[in-house]
Amino acid sequence: MKSLHDHALRQPLSDLMHERSLPIYKTPVAVRSWVYLVSDDQRQTETDWVNSLQAGAPDLSRLAETDETTGRIWERHGEFSTWLKYDTDISLSAATKADLGFCRIRTADFDWLTGAPGEVFRSVEISVLPYEPKTAQLQKVIDLTQAVCCDVFDGAARIWSDFRMHEGGAGRIYVQDKGLENDEASRLLQTLIEIGHYRKLALLGFPVARTLMGWLKGAEARLAGLTSDMASQSASQEQLLERLMALSAEVEDRVNAVRFRQGATEAYARLAEDRLVSLRETRVAGFSTMQEFIERRLHPAMRTCEAAARRLDDLSVRIARVSDLLRARISISLEVQNQSLLKSMNVRAKLQMKLSELVEGLSVFAVGYYIFSLVKYMIDPLLDPHLAHLLYGPIIATILVLAWLFIHHRKKSIGHSET
Template identity: 85%
Template sequence: MMSPSDHNLRRTLSDLMHERSLPIYKTPVAVRSWVYLVPDDQREAETAWIDSLEPGEADRWRLARIGETHGSIWERHGEFSTWLRFDNDISMDAATKTELGFCRIRTADFDWLEGAPGEVFRSVEISVLPYEPKEAQLQKVIDLTQAVCCDVFDGAARIWSDFRMHAKEDKLGAGRIYVQDKGLENDEASRLLQTLIEIGHYRKLALLGFPVARNLMGWLKDAEARLAVLTSDMASQSASQEQILERLMALSAEVEQRVNAVRFRQGATDAYARLTEDRLVSLRETRVAGFSTMQEFIERRLQPAMRTCEAASRRLDDISTRIGRVSDLLRARISISLEVQNQGLLRSMNVRSKLQMKLSALVEGLSVFAVSYYIFNLVKYIIDPLFDPHLAHLIYAPLILLIVGLAWWFIHQRKKSIGHADA
């Protein structure tokens, strides 16, 4: 009896469910994450750079081991890569409480990252401590006047963040999120950190589409004005159909070029915005008096930018549709013009055909007399030597009538046979 065989994707898809989880299951912990935008043409260089690390380093960067007090993780995504470092070896001494665990992992500790392909797009540091800070302590590391604060995971933790880059002792600067552990259990610390990191990453990546949308809006205003002028010229017939068609084709080509240029960014922006919304929901936030929740803060700033991107996308699709409608109208007008020209041509051909038939009938009549004349002369050569001239003249009259009648009958029959053959 044959044993069942595994599908070749069974284990891969099973492991996929655990691939993105962070190996962090206890607090206190400090985490620092970087996002690098890496163009497609630098992906091979990135792989080679990772593989060039010291023996064993490449695997260490690809996956941090559970239970380590220090770890680093590198992940490759569609258009970016992320680097993460965490430190679980934190004692709750006075210095830690003063700084609330920030600046523990600095860019200087990652100075070797300067050789990594791509550009730094975002950096954030998150400190998770089982310590409730005083307002004065928080104010030193986070601007509470514009901060968000809320309980998450059904009250298991409380977070603070001002969404600003803090450059103290860090030339690149990084955002800061302070998390008070109020009873995180099992893998909640890992899931909370992963969610907070992804919210920040996806939020900022979604905003990449905003400058593109603003530039597109400016071009769309000009393109829509050109289309309006073109439509007006077509309605008033102030320009020839050939000129209108040439201008319409040029505008249509520009629109297609814009569609090809921005379609990826529009789709990516929409996807990142949806991911941000999904992660915000998974926080299960509870309001803290006097502060906005993270969802309120992000949506208040992210949604207007996303609406602008959506409006630009709709207007681009709309102008493409309008150009299609104008093209249909222009084709209909050109088609009608061609039909009118064809009808005129057919009428002129019909007139010429009738004239040709009249000329043909005239030629036919003349040809009867011409043929009769030649036949009569031939017969005359035969009759003159055989008969008396007076008698011959008496024969000529009926002979001429007979020859003309036979000639007409012969030509008429040939004409009928040719007509039947054509049919």
């Protein structure tokens, strides 16, 4: 029988489907989560810190210590890391019902955070109790005037949150367990945590987009002025090209500076929207659903980011078009200059031809005079001077004709050899 060989990624990819889940399968439970923004320079410090917290072979993306009642989890993501602590050792005492289980987990009590590098970007605490609170109890821990309340997971739980920072620097979400079964508590908590994290991370692109909008206004005005000067020909081509190249370099620099943030913002927003859909919300009279609340505030910010990205891309395209026009203008100018140069070269060639013909005529006389001098030198001693003078005329005419025929023949032979 042929042996079976597993692909190297078979088991890792299978484990990937389960590694992000929270090991929480019962309520009551209190959960506290932190998001730390960690720069590339701080990653090695973080790795060293996490390695000091665990024994054995280190995992560079996740660290979890859990038991029957409590647990601590660290996870590394692209530009941030999350730290989480939960506690299921909660009784439905009068004190628990009074504060609805909040403030049980504090930052000062979470020793893993002592050496955690980075900056705290978000923190949230979630309390899950099988208890329907009174309005007065909720008002003490959550501002109900602007709160979100809805049933989720097809009515298996009800959530309240006001999306505000409370005591201890954390937001609060209260979850009433109305019949969560199997891993629904784990999935609900994971979904609520991720919605908040990704929503907040998506908003990192909003200040960048607003700053970019201000710069784009000036850059578009510069391009409009450059285009106007090119149309009116009020500036030289060298000046226009220099200004266009400077603007193009600035645009590419901005593209490189904001491209990552634009892509990350879009990805975070989509993840938040996907998690909102998975809540399967049902409206509670008098309150907004979580999806309505988040979309009402998140979508305008995302539209601003998208508009800034479109304007930046449009500016780059417009600069490319103006650059093509300027290159065409320069090309036409060079062609006109070349035509003028060819015309002047043609005029000079014709002039040289006339000069050559003049020189040719003079050379006939020069050659004739030189040959006649030689012939005269040979004839004078042999003939009578009177007779010699009679022969000079025909000799000169013959010499000139022969010289002209020789030069004309040589010129034609040279022309044929060049072709």
